[in-house]
Amino acid sequence: MTQLKTHILFGTQRYGTFGGALPDNNRGSVVAKIIGNNVMHFKEFNPQVKMWVFEETVNGRPLTELINTQHENVKYLPGIKLPRNVIAEPNLAKAAQDATILIFVLPHQFVRGACKQLKGHIMPGCKAISLIKGLDTDTAGLNLLSNVISNSLDIDVSVLSGANIANEVAQEKFCETTIGYRNRHNGQLFYELFNTPYFRVSIVNDPNGVEMCGALKNVVAVGAGIVDGLGLGDNTKAAIIRIGLMEMIKFAKLLDPSVKDSTFYESCGVADVITSCAGGRNRRVAKAFAETGKPLDKLEKEMLHGQKLQGTSTCKELIAYLRDRRIEDE
Numbered sequence: 652m653t654q655l656k657t658h659i660l661f662g663t664q665r666y667g668t669f670g671g672a673l674p675d676n677n678r679g680s681v682v683a684k685i686i687g688n689n690v691m692h693f694k695e696f697n698p699q700v701k702m703w704v705f706e707e708t709v710n711g712r713p714l715t716e717l718i719n720t721q722h723e724n725v726k727y728l729p730g731i732k733l734p735r736n737v738i739a740e741p742n743l744a745k746a747a748q749d750a751t752i753l754i755f756v757l758p759h760q761f762v763r764g765a766c767k768q769l770k771g772h773i774m775p776g777c778k779a780i781s782l783i784k785g786l787d788t789d790t791a792g793l794n795l796l797s798n799v800i801s802n803s804l805d806i807d808v809s810v811l812s813g814a815n816i817a818n819e820v821a822q823e824k825f826c827e828t829t830i831g832y833r834n835r836h837n838g839q840l841f842y843e844l845f846n847t848p849y850f851r852v853s854i855v856n857d858p859n860g861v862e863m864c865g866a867l868k869n870v871v872a873v874g875a876g877i878v879d880g881l882g883l884g885d886n887t888k889a890a891i892i893r894i895g896l897m898e899m900i901k902f903a904k905l906l907d908p909s910v911k912d913s914t915f916y917e918s919c920g921v922a923d924v925i926t927s928c929a930g931g932r933n934r935r936v937a938k939a940f941a942e943t944g945k946p947l948d949k950l951e952k953e954m955l956h957g958q959k960l961q962g963t964s965t966c967k968e969l970i971a972y973l974r975d976r977r978i979e980d981e
């Protein structure tokens with residue numbers, strides 16, 4: 652309750668949700684649904700949620716206009732009603748205008764571009780949370796996307812990650828998720844914003860651990876997909892999952908020795924590895940790759956509407972990092 656009073660002193664809060672997604676997986680809209688409902692329950696939150704949507708034409712009309720009139724992302728999340736207080740906005744700077752909280756839910760390759768557009772257009776003291784599962788691929792060396800956002804915009808960035816396949820969350824099937832905070836006050840604020848009876852949030856003071864889990868599990872899921880595509884069986888897949896999790900821990904600690912073991916037992920750790928190796932896109936595309944031998948970019952076009960598979964780009968970053976370290980060590 653102390654937290655709530657403090658928020659009221661700050662005045663009302665506005666939100667910008669950054670993201671959209673593919674037909675079978677729309678993380679941005681799913682999150683907008685959760686937040687749109689939750690802000691109605693706490694009076695320190697402004698009841699209007701602005702959602703930046705990468706604009707496109709659907710049946711001859713702008714997608715944002717369709718969302719705002721039908722309250723449904725008819726292209727990417729058909730059949731799921733969005734709360735009426737969620738307003739789609741095609742202009743990024745306008746969507747972020749007046750926001751005191753920014754939620755980043757977009758594919759990793761667009762983060763730097765979005766930050767560039769946002770620079771100089773956000774409220775002082777604004778705070779952010781990143782739901783992105785991937786690593787920055789634009790610079791040499793490994794870089795967390797929360798750092799990219801934080802350094803570009805000079806704001807505090809928490810992280811949310813977990814076993815959260817978007818379709819299932821959209822249907823309100825029970826799951827857990829993990830928020831990693833740097834600033835406890837912000838962690839608690841984001842707990843209030845995201846927690847629901849079907850989307851149960853835990854908060855931990857290990858943002859780097861939470862973020863690395865979300866990026867690294869994609870690599871394990873690619874391995875699981877290859878095992879499935881080659882028909883190697885469930886025992887082999889279980890071995891990939893077990894060894895993969897151990898390697899995730901080892902790698903995360905190599906990058907940041909302060910990462911906590913306990914984080915890997917949260918939803919962002921073991922649970923996300925399991926769900927991604929069972930039902931995620933990384934697994935699905937890798938399985939098709941092993942089965943058909945088609946080039947990856949062709950499969951990305953066919954199965955991901957041209958978006959990049961996160962597991963493989965993360966793999967490339969990890970290999971380059973390990974290679975550079977070995978060279979330095981020698």
Ligand SMILES: NC(=O)C1=CN([C@@H]2O[C@H](COP(=O)(O)OP(=O)(O)OC[C@H]3O[C@@H](n4cnc5c(N)ncnc54)[C@H](O)[C@@H]3O)[C@@H](O)[C@H]2O)C=CC1
Nearest residue numbers: 671672673676678679705756757758761783784815816817
């Ligand atoms: N889909 C899922 O089940 C989950 C996704 N996530 C994470 O959420 C983030 C977003 O993932 P998804 O919603 O699945 O999207 P996605 O990876 O399927 O990408 C498609 C989305 O990117 C948008 N887009 C295309 N061009 C763009 C541009 N130039 N700038 C900005 N956006 C553009 C499109 O509007 C489309 O909505 C990713 O980091 C993902 O790892 C996290 C948990 C679950």
Ligand SMILES: O=C(CO)COP(=O)(O)O
Nearest residue numbers: 813814815816931932933
């Ligand atoms: O992160 C996810 C589930 O938690 C979704 O994984 P994919 O990106 O492999 O679909």
